[in-house]
Amino acid sequence: MLSNDHLPARTWEWLKVNDIDLKDTNGLLASATVNEHNIPAGGAGETPVYIDCKVGGTESPASLHNFNIEAGASGTVIQFITTDGGNDLSGDFVLQNRYHIASGGSFTLIQVQNLNDGWKFYNDCSGVCDDGATFRRIQIVLGGGYTYMGEFCDLTGEKSRFICDIGYNIGGTHNLDMNYVADHHGKNSGSDIHVSGVMSDHASKIFRGTIDFHRGCAGAKGAEIEEVLLLDDTIENKTVPLILCDEEDVEGSHGATIGRLDENLILYMKSRGIDEDEIYTMMAHARIDSVASLIPDMEARDRVSEMICGPIERECLRK
Amino acid sequence: MDDLLKIEGLKAKVEDTEILNGIDLTIGRGEVHVIMGPNGAGKSTLGSCIIGDPRYVKTGGHITFKGEDITDAPTDKIAKMGVFLSFQNPIEVPGITLANFIRTALELKTGERIRMWDFRKSLEATMKLLGMDTSYADRDLNVGFSGGEKKKAEILQLLMLKPDLAILDETDSGLDVDAVHIVSKGVEEYKKQVGGALLIITHSTRILEALHVDKTHVLVDGRIVDHGDAGLVNEINDNGFERFINCENCKNDDCEVKKKLNDAK
Ligand SMILES: Nc1ncnc2c1ncn2[C@@H]1O[C@H](COP(=O)(O)OP(=O)(O)O)[C@@H](O)[C@H]1O
Ligand SMILES: [Mg+2]
Numbered sequence: 001m002l003s004n005d006h007l008p009a010r011t012w013e014w015l016k017v018n019d020i021d022l023k024d025t026n027g028l029l030a031s032a033t034v035n036e037h038n039i040p041a042g043g044a045g046e047t048p049v050y051i052d053c054k055v056g057g058t059e060s061p062a063s064l065h066n067f068n069i070e071a072g073a074s075g076t077v078i079q080f081i082t083t084d085g086g087n088d089l090s091g092d093f094v095l096q097n098r099y100h101i102a103s104g105g106s107f108t109l110i111q112v113q114n115l116n117d118g119w120k121f122y123n124d125c126s127g128v129c130d131d132g133a134t135f136r137r138i139q140i141v142l143g144g145g146y147t148y149m150g151e152f153c154d155l156t157g158e159k160s161r162f163i164c165d166i167g168y169n170i171g172g173t174h175n176l177d178m179n180y181v182a183d184h185h186g187k188n189s190g191s192d193i194h195v196s197g198v199m200s201d202h203a204s205k206i207f208r209g210t211i212d213f214h215r216g217c218a219g220a221k222g223a224e225i226e227e228v229l230l231l232d233d234t235i236e237n238k239t240v241p242l243i244l245c246d247e248e249d250v251e252g253s254h255g256a257t258i259g260r261l262d263e264n265l266i267l268y269m270k271s272r273g274i275d276e277d278e279i280y281t282m283m284a285h286a287r288i289d290s291v292a293s294l295i296p297d298m299e300a301r302d303r304v305s306e307m308i309c310g311p312i313e314r315e316c317l318r319k
Numbered sequence: 320m321d322d323l324l325k326i327e328g329l330k331a332k333v334e335d336t337e338i339l340n341g342i343d344l345t346i347g348r349g350e351v352h353v354i355m356g357p358n359g360a361g362k363s364t365l366g367s368c369i370i371g372d373p374r375y376v377k378t379g380g381h382i383t384f385k386g387e388d389i390t391d392a393p394t395d396k397i398a399k400m401g402v403f404l405s406f407q408n409p410i411e412v413p414g415i416t417l418a419n420f421i422r423t424a425l426e427l428k429t430g431e432r433i434r435m436w437d438f439r440k441s442l443e444a445t446m447k448l449l450g451m452d453t454s455y456a457d458r459d460l461n462v463g464f465s466g467g468e469k470k471k472a473e474i475l476q477l478l479m480l481k482p483d484l485a486i487l488d489e490t491d492s493g494l495d496v497d498a499v500h501i502v503s504k505g506v507e508e509y510k511k512q513v514g515g516a517l518l519i520i521t522h523s524t525r526i527l528e529a530l531h532v533d534k535t536h537v538l539v540d541g542r543i544v545d546h547g548d549a550g551l552v553n554e555i556n557d558n559g560f561e562r563f564i565n566c567e568n569c570k571n572d573d574c575e576v577k578k579k580l581n582d583a584k
Contacts, residue, residue, distance in 0.1 A: 263374075268410035270394035271370050271403075272424040272476065282423065286414025 028094045032062035039067065039075035039107070048076040048110075048297045054084035055093045055115060062094040067109075069133070071102040078300050081113040081121065083143075090118025090145070099127030099135065103157065106134040110295055114142040114307050117172050121145075126152035129160035131186070138294050140304055141168035141176060141197075151180045155189035155220075162191040167291030169284045169308070170203040180224075181210040184250070188219035196291060198229045198284040204236035211243045211252045218249040226256040229287060231280050285309070323348045323516050324369070324402075324484055328380035331368050338364045340541040341380065346484065351510075351517045351530050353552055356538035357560050362520045363407055365538070366486045369518075370404040371397045384484070399428055401515075403482035405473040407489045412460040417472060418442060420460045421479050428480060445478050448508060450501050467498040474505035478512070485509060486518045491526040499525050506530065524552055539563050 037049070053063050069075055077097075083089060093115075101107045107127075115121055121144055129135050135153055153162040162182050170176050182191030193209050211222035224241055241254035261283060269279045285308050292304040324346040331339040338361045346352050356362050367375050369382060371394040382390045389397050412420060422438050443453045449471045461469050470490050477485050487506065491499050507529040509515060519526065532549035537560070544563045545551070 262410075264410050265412065267372055267374075267394060268406065269412070269420075271398050271406075272420070272480065273395050273398035273428050274424055275393075275395040275427070278423070278427065282415055282419075290414060 028062040028092060029064070029096070032060055032064050032094075034064040034066055037065060037067045037077075039069045039073045039105075041070045041073040041105075048078050048300070051077060051079045053079060053081045053093070053095060055081060055119060055121075056089040056091065057084035059084060059093075061092060062096070064094075064096045065098070067097065067099040067107060067127075069099065069101040069105040069107045071130075072104045073102070074106040074108075076108040076110065076296065078110045078295075078297060079112070080300075080303065081111065081115065081123070083114075083116045083119065089116070092120045092122070094122040095124065096122075097125045097127075099125075101127065101129045101133035101135055101160075103131045103133060105130070106136065108136040108138070108296070110138045110297070110300060112140045112142075112300070112304055112307070113144060113147065115144040115147075117143065117145040117174065119145045121147045123147065123149045125150065126154070128154040129157050129162065129186075129189075131157035132159050133157050134161040134163065137162075137164040138291065139164075139166045139168075140288060140291055141166070141170065142288075142307055144170075144174050144176070146175045146177070148177045149179070152183060153181065153191070154183045154185065155191065155217075156185045158186045158188060160186045160189045162189075162193075164191075164193045165291050165294055166193075166195045166197075167288045168195075168197040168205075169288050170197070170205060171200040172203065173201070174203045176203070176205040178206065179208045179210075181212060182222050184211070184213045184217040184220040184222060184247075186217060186220070189217055190220065191222040193224040195224075195226045195228075196287050197227070198231065198287050199235040199237060200231035200280070200284075202232075202234050202236075204238075206238040206240065208240045209242070209254070211254075213243075213245045213247045213250040213252065215246045217247050220247070221251045223253045224255075226254075226258070227287075228256075228258040229283060230258065230260050231284070321347055322383075323350075323385065324518075325383045326369070326380065327382075329365075329368060329377065329382060330379035331364060331375045331377050333364070333375050337378070338375070338541050339368065342538075342541075342543055344536065344543065346516050346518060347533075348483070349514050349516055350533040351519065351527075353527065353532055353535045353549075354518065354520045354538050355522065355535065355552065355555050355560075360538045361541040362538055363488055364541075366404050366488045366518075366520065369397075369486060370394055370402060398482075401483035403477055403480060403485045405470075405477060405485065405487045405490045407492070407520075409461050409464075409469040409473055411462045411464075413462050415460055416457050417460045417475075418456040421476055424476070424480060442475075442479065445475055448478075449475055449505050451475065467494050470494060470498065470502055471505070474502055474509075477509055478505060481509075481513045482515055483513075484516045484518065486520070487526075488520045489522070490519075491521055491523055499523075502526060503529060524556060527552065537563050 099107055155162055180193055195207055199205060207226055209224040213220055226239055239256055243252040266279060288308050292301055295301045322345050326342055326344040329339055329342040354362055364375055371392055377390060384400055426433055442456060446453050451471050491502055503526045535547045535551040536543045537545040
């Protein structure tokens with residue numbers, strides 16, 4: 001079962017926002033083999049492992065990975081999900097990551113997605129953090145058709161942590177559906193989900209962020225913050241934060257800033273000769289950049305930079 | 320015709336209030352003009368109208384720049400033609416570093432890509448001239464800058480973008496003595512390097528000390544009520560605006576002089 005539709009409470013159905021149907025993906029999953037990765041303590045895991053998913057072409061329609069991070073070990077995995085071949089290709093692709101981070105271990109999963117609009121992409125992730133374990137997730141979403149992203153982080157261990165930063169820039173008719181759950185069981189466990197995005201054109205997005213404090217997770221803290229920049233009136237934007245409390249001694253918070261660019265800011269930038277399209281492009285890049293700057297690997301950061309700056313050529317420079 | 324900027328009979332309103340009531344002003348290439356006037360007179364509005372702020376609706380008159388009618392031109396076009404406005408209250412630009420901001424503006428203005436290395440060198444040299452720590456180049460423009468740093472960042476942009484006309488809206492207001500000195504030095508440098516024209520809105524003479532002022536205008540209640548040379552600046556500093564004011568017809572309740580007169584009644 002994918003964690004995209006694994007929810008701790010039935011609330012979604014009442015809110016009528018749980019409209020993903022992941023049943024279709026079961027067939028894709030059945031045909032795929034699981035890649036097992038073990039990250040042992042001491043040394044080797046420090047250099048990032050690249051897993052490139054070139055969707056289309058000869059790539060299997062599903063890519064499944066199990067990561068076992070041994071006690072005290074630390075590892076980083078970087079996944080680029082891009083389209084292989086022509087722009088007219090389309091189809092479904094499932095990426096599933098499972099992790100188990102043993103005591104004191106840390107695991108960083110970095111995902112950068114840039115697909116063309118013919119793709120329906122199911123990006124599923126879930127796992128367990130033991131005592132003092134940290135799961136760090138950094139995601140950048142650029143192009144795509146339908147994108148379903150899910151995370152179910154089981155913070156079983158005491159002082160376990162889930163830190164998640166998501167940056168997206170969606171336009172066209174891109175439909176982005178996010179469902180993130182921080183499942184707090186461990187005492188003093190912590191979660192931080194920060195989503196920063198830009199929407200334009202007919203893009204639509206739903207962000208469901210759940211912080212679930214179970215009995216016994218005393219001292220746990222969870223926060224979700226969302227910032228959305230809306231560049232057009234034609235977008236569709238939904239946010240569904242949910243904080244569930246079965247324990248008294250916890251702190252949960254949700255914050256959202258959703259809006260358009262300030263007119264004073266636009267005037268200021270225009271007064272320096274920067275036109276409106278360029279202003280929007282700059283501000284959209286800035287959002288993605290701020291998430292990309294969290295990526296600890298220079299090479300990956302450069303690739304993201306190329307992706308966001310590459311196709312944008314200023315009109316006047318095109319001579 | 321060697322006029323750089325020509326404003327004829329400009330009237331403007333905001334939210335149904337007339338603010339400018341027929342302004343005539345001509346600035347030749349390289350000339351230095353000073354505008355003085357009480358608070359609420361319409362000085363900033365004049366700057367906003369020249370740069371094409373769409374929130375100020377022009378209800379009469381024309382503005383031409385380099386012979387081209389820019390009355391209804393978009394702000395970014397007016398800027399690219401060579402007009403620069405130093406804001407009375409510079410805006411914070413989160414997510415965009417000072418260096419990136421200026422480089423983008425410069426590339427859009429010249430239509431050429433600028434080599435990172437060359438740009439960085441000239442940016443840092445200019446920052447040093449203004450006594451700005453070069454680490455500010457990599458900070459988001461104006462975000463968390465002090466009042467003085469924001470004004471210096473405006474002058475930095477002026478020096479980097481090299482416009483033909485610079486409008487300085489109270490760039491020297493609210494700064495300490497050292498900061499005013501640096502800002503003045505920056506303006507002097509602009510004059511030396513670029514030789515552009517200046518329209519300086521100010522309440523003090525210090526920013527003018529190293530400049531040759533060609534003309535001083537007194538703006539009261541949306542009208543230019545007097546012209547003079549540099550001497551007029553001193554006269555106003557000594558005597559205030561009282562002698563220019565006909566308070567009977569004035570509808571501007573923000574006007575300092577009117578307030579004073581009302582208080583005296
Ligand atoms: N955006 C605005 N909305 C409403 N009133 C404005 C606006 N801008 C200026 N005004 C009014 O217009 C008058 C002139 O303002 P301004 O040009 O800022 O004066 P100055 O710069 O000479 O102090 C003032 O009465 C002010 O309150
Ligand atoms: Mg003003």
